[in-house]
Amino acid sequence: METVTEETQTKATISNTSVLEINALESEAIYIFREVVAQFENPVLLFSGGKDSITLVRLAQKAFFPAKIPFPLMHIDTGHNFPETIAFRDKLVKELGVELIVRNVQDSINEGKVVEETGKYASRNMLQTTTLLDAIEEFKFDACIGGARRDEEKARAKERIFSVRDDFGQWDEKNQRPELFDLLNGEIELGQNVRVFPISNWTELDVWSYIEKERIEIPSIYFAHQRNIFVRDGLIWSADDEVVFRAEDELVEEKTVRFRTVGDMSCTAAVLSTADTIEKVVSEIRDSKISERGARIDDKRSEAAMEKRKQQGYF
Amino acid sequence: MEVLKIATAGSVDDGKSTLIGRLLYDTKSLTDDKVEAIRKSSEQRGYDYLDFSFATDGLVAEREQGITIDVAHIYFSTLKKSYIIADTPGHVEYTRNMVTGASTSQVAIILIDARKGVIEQTYRHFFINNLLRVKDIIVAVNKMDLVDYSEEVFNDIKSDFEALNAVSTYAEQQLTYIPVSALKGDNIVEKTDAMPWYDGDTILGHLEQLEVSDVQDGGQTRFAVQNVIRPKTEEYHDFRGFAGKIKGGKLKVGDKITVLPSLTQSKVKEIYFFDKTYQEAAAGSSVVITLEDEINITRGDMLVKSDELPKIEKQIEATVCWMDNKQLQPGAKYLIQHNTNKVLSKIDGVKHVISTQYGSHQDANNKLALNEIGSVSIKLSKPIFYDSYQDNKANGSFILIDPQTNATAGVGFID
Ligand SMILES: Nc1nc2c(ncn2[C@@H]2O[C@H](COP(=O)(O)OP(=O)(O)O)[C@@H](O)[C@H]2O)c(=O)[nH]1
Ligand SMILES: [Mg+2]
Numbered sequence: 143m144e145t146v147t148e149e150t151q152t153k154a155t156i157s158n159t160s161v162l163e164i165n166a167l168e169s170e171a172i173y174i175f176r177e178v179v180a181q182f183e184n185p186v187l188l189f190s191g192g193k194d195s196i197t198l199v200r201l202a203q204k205a206f207f208p209a210k211i212p213f214p215l216m217h218i219d220t221g222h223n224f225p226e227t228i229a230f231r232d233k234l235v236k237e238l239g240v241e242l243i244v245r246n247v248q249d250s251i252n253e254g255k256v257v258e259e260t261g262k263y264a265s266r267n268m269l270q271t272t273t274l275l276d277a278i279e280e281f282k283f284d285a286c287i288g289g290a291r292r293d294e295e296k297a298r299a300k301e302r303i304f305s306v307r308d309d310f311g312q313w314d315e316k317n318q319r320p321e322l323f324d325l326l327n328g329e330i331e332l333g334q335n336v337r338v339f340p341i342s343n344w345t346e347l348d349v350w351s352y353i354e355k356e357r358i359e360i361p362s363i364y365f366a367h368q369r370n371i372f373v374r375d376g377l378i379w380s381a382d383d384e385v386v387f388r389a390e391d392e393l394v395e396e397k398t399v400r401f402r403t404v405g406d407m408s409c410t411a412a413v414l415s416t417a418d419t420i421e422k423v424v425s426e427i428r429d430s431k432i433s434e435r436g437a438r439i440d441d442k443r444s445e446a447a448m449e450k451r452k453q454q455g456y457f
Numbered sequence: 458m459e460v461l462k463i464a465t466a467g468s469v470d471d472g473k474s475t476l477i478g479r480l481l482y483d484t485k486s487l488t489d490d491k492v493e494a495i496r497k498s499s500e501q502r503g504y505d506y507l508d509f510s511f512a513t514d515g516l517v518a519e520r521e522q523g524i525t526i527d528v529a530h531i532y533f534s535t536l537k538k539s540y541i542i543a544d545t546p547g548h549v550e551y552t553r554n555m556v557t558g559a560s561t562s563q564v565a566i567i568l569i570d571a572r573k574g575v576i577e578q579t580y581r582h583f584f585i586n587n588l589l590r591v592k593d594i595i596v597a598v599n600k601m602d603l604v605d606y607s608e609e610v611f612n613d614i615k616s617d618f619e620a621l622n623a624v625s626t627y628a629e630q631q632l633t634y635i636p637v638s639a640l641k642g643d644n645i646v647e648k649t650d651a652m653p654w655y656d657g658d659t660i661l662g663h664l665e666q667l668e669v670s671d672v673q674d675g676g677q678t679r680f681a682v683q684n685v686i687r688p689k690t691e692e693y694h695d696f697r698g699f700a701g702k703i704k705g706g707k708l709k710v711g712d713k714i715t716v717l718p719s720l721t722q723s724k725v726k727e728i729y730f731f732d733k734t735y736q737e738a739a740a741g742s743s744v745v746i747t748l749e750d751e752i753n754i755t756r757g758d759m760l761v762k763s764d765e766l767p768k769i770e771k772q773i774e775a776t777v778c779w780m781d782n783k784q785l786q787p788g789a790k791y792l793i794q795h796n797t798n799k800v801l802s803k804i805d806g807v808k809h810v811i812s813t814q815y816g817s818h819q820d821a822n823n824k825l826a827l828n829e830i831g832s833v834s835i836k837l838s839k840p841i842f843y844d845s846y847q848d849n850k851a852n853g854s855f856i857l858i859d860p861q862t863n864a865t866a867g868v869g870f871i872d
Contacts, residue, residue, distance in 0.1 A: 160736035166460045172743035176683040204731040209688040292530045299529040319865045322560040329863035
């Protein structure tokens with residue numbers, strides 16, 4: 143698979159077709175990135191190492207080529223990431239020559255700002271919010287670019303492209319600015335910031351098809367591999383990683399699986415799959431009968447889970 | 458793949474959310490876990506059918522009250538096209554959401570309850586889609602199951618609606634009438650046996666055969682500069698590119714262009730898209746352009762073809778839809794965001810409020826309240842380069858930002 147190398151980064155070539163073919167979603171995302179850089183002083187791209195944020199990075203490259211991406215990437219590290227994701231992240235930023243900021247949830251726990259959850263469904267997903275808000279304040283970021291999509295979840299379907307958050311990072315879902323045409327209003331007060339979602343209008347399948355078409359490299363855990371797993375509540379959990387709680391009576395077996403999202407290990411379930419190439423993943427998603435978030439336990443807690451987390455400043 | 462954006466309009470309970478849920482379900486776009494969630498929610502409320510409105514109503518308050526509060530965007534695709542539907546609430550007070558939905562859509566579905574027929578609010582729904590020049594309108598006469606699938610009821614509603622259309626100012630607007638039952642799934646995706654007298658398309662059938670290029674707005678080429686790209690690397694030491702999105706027509710290498718506001722002339726040297734250069738790019742492309750000559754250009758400037766100059770004025774007349782609790786009044790100052798330009802402006806006067814009754818005017822009292830639409834004169838602190846909304850949507854529309862609250866207080870369509 144082709145990676146983003148120095149050559150593709152810096153030297154333009156003449157296309158062999160003379161008329162540019164339009165991809166409406168890609169064009170819209172590039173437009174949004176450019177508005178962010180024009181309208182804000184201190185933007186940052188929130189990078190999780192997942193496919194959506196990797197796609198964002200490619201779009202950001204496209205938006206500003208031949209210049210470098212004009213803002214840093216920031217990873218809010220739960221400490222529960224798949225090791226493959228971290229290795230991938232470090233390689234990518236090195237190739238791009240962009241700045242990477244890492245802030246750790248573990249530090250927020252050590253400082254006593256948040257308390258680690260315990261038990262069967264313990265996860266650090268919720269705790270990320272505090273670390274994120276602290277980092278926004280520390281660096282005085284006025285725009286945080288994220289890879290959320292409206293098709294992911296019902297509360298997200300109501301999200302704006304420029305979503306204003308107050309000093310406490312809160313989302314006021316009933317008082318959002320209308321977004322007309324492609325006119326994005328980035329006017330904010332001191333202390334406020336905007337969450338920006340350039341791929342709002344993409345579906346999971348759009349993202350995967352784009353990764354296929356662009357030959358974008360993604361972490362290996364997205365592809366089918368052998369893994370020790372156990373099954374709980376009908377979901378498949380990794381048994382190789384200590385952070386995933388497993389009761390003694392939950393049996394470990396080896397299966398061929400892959401991950402559809404790569405969030406916090408403790409709340410990201412795998413799916414049985416033999417899709418070991420990007421082509422196979424795309425056709426698997428096309429035929430899929432379970433939504434992507436169906437494999438994330440944090441959304442299963444309650445029907446209103448996402449809305450509540452967003453009000454508190456979660457992405 | 459082609460993307461088609463659709464807005465819905467209809468009064469509360471006409472069945473918008475149900476229709477969208479039905480489209481998703483019948484195109485097999487709802488995954489098993491989502492159908493299961495809908496089944497559960499329907500059972501909890503004691504329904505003996507699947508209430509598809511649960512597929513779209515996302516906020517807690519919406520589910521509790523069984524209504525849609527905010528615009529939701531719903532996605533589905535067929536082998537032919539990707540669809541994005543805006544589910545917009547139908548209450549009178551939510552005009553702003555309907556205008557918002559229509560502003561990004563090429564197609565509108567206006568729902569009418571077959572039992573109620575064309576009502577006061579239908580005028581408003583049609584008027585907004587007419588004002589915003591949404592090219593293709595589907596009039597879906599819903600709940601046909603509750604009127605015995607009567608052809609007569611359908612025809613009466615159709616001729617009432619045609620009466621509205623007679624005073625339309627947008628001749629190219631395409632109207633298609635379809636009798637449906639969103640609840641039962643008649644004529645949504647599947648053709649029904651219940652209405653043998655109807656031989657037209659289903660809703661999806663109609664959407665599938667639409668050419669996206671036919672419903673897109675054209676016009677002259679406008680390129681508003683978003684950013685100046687200066688890499689300052691070895692390979693691109695003297696590179697100066699202008700990033701923006703082409704609107705209206707297309708751009709070719711060698712095109713003679715004029716830069717606004719300086720009126721300097723030059724030619725297109727290269728068209729970049731990422732790491733490749735092209736001879737030609739069409740409307741909708743986000744590209745980087747270089748010019749033959751060294752010209753000082755910044756964000757907010759606009760490149761146009763030299764024989765297609767827009768109007769350049771410090772005073773504009775526009776139809777404004779007001780979206781803020783604080784009324785629009787003469788003398789008030791707002792920031793106008795027009796393309797990539799932000800200009801301070803002052804309201805000169807509000808000439809009249811446009812009534813929900815099609816075509817008639819109402820006394821304005823020189824003010825516009827929330828959700829009112831009116832004719833407004835605006836004075837600008839410096840000129841903008843614009844077209845009438847009729848000639849070029851992107852270059853004929855703007856938003857008004859309240860400099861005190863930063864709220865998007867209104868949207869305007871230039872005469
Ligand atoms: N009988 C019948 N009921 C319908 C039909 N479409 C919608 N409904 C019902 O009308 C009510 C309002 O529907 P909903 O989709 O929430 O309307 P909205 O406010 O326009 O989104 C619900 O109880 C639906 O079940 C239809 O075609 N036939
Ligand atoms: Mg509804």
